[in-house]
Amino acid sequence: MSQLSTQGSLVAHVSLVLAAAIAPSIGSAQGLPAAKDLIARYVAETGADAWKSHKSSRMKATMDMPAAGMSASMEVLHVYPNRVFTKVDVPGMGMMTSGFDGENAWSVNPMTGPRVLSGPELAAVRAESDPSASYSRQSADITSSETVEKTTLGGQECYKVKHTWKSGKITFDCFSVTDGLMVATQSRQSTPMGELEMLTTLSAYKDFGGFKRPTTLTQEVMGQQQIITISAWEWDNVDAKEMELPTEIKAMLTKK
Secondary structure: OOOOOOOOOHHHHHHHHHHHHHHHHHHHHOOOOOHHHHHHHHHHHHOOOHHHHOOEEEEEEEEEEHHHOEEEEEEEEEEOOOEEEEEEEEOOOEEEEEEEOOOOEEEEEOOOEEEEOOHHHHHHHHHHOOHHHHOOOOOOOEEEEEEEEEEEEOOEEEEEEEEEEOOOOEEEEEEEOOOOOEEEEEEEEEEOOEEEEEEEEEEEEEEEOOEEEEEEEEEEEOOEEEEEEEEEEEEOOOOHHHHOOOHHHHHHHHHO
């Protein structure tokens, strides 16, 4: 489920406000359900607000890269509301870690070394670390949501919803016509190589303690495919020590 540009000018901001104001009439004219109703149905179907009754979560998964013949184990720790720690162990390459401590975003990669993120990359991580944004699209960082079309993604008919974020970033979600579940997302991701288009299809939903999550996420970036398969979602078993900043990141932040 998931993956921001800098703040736009005053004129751009006014344009976004106007677009949000007229969005309901556009959706109605096309006979499309309102975005807020699609989101509400999704939250009801999945229990996406379940995190509010927990202190933390632990997701375990595998990440397969078919073209490269590689498979990696993956774990994402989340201490609510917004602290995140991710580790990916790639055979033959080593451990890659990244995280957000509520203020600083960082990554440690055997190929690129340690990095403290800034600009659009920092903004993206900050937004995605908010469960109200990543789980249910109910964050105050989203200034408007508009149903733009009925289409087919992930092999399913779905309603495509356009989200505009405070930063100016635009993302899309597609909600199944049949059961209301999210079947795909589209976005531009900020990376060290610049902004990249990403399409993620979501399938094989499973209930984890009152929270229904897709267990297969297929991401397509630059013609390459990554398949994330979630094996477990556990509540309230994250030790604060597991979230500590790596030594090299601490040193970089101290110098900063």
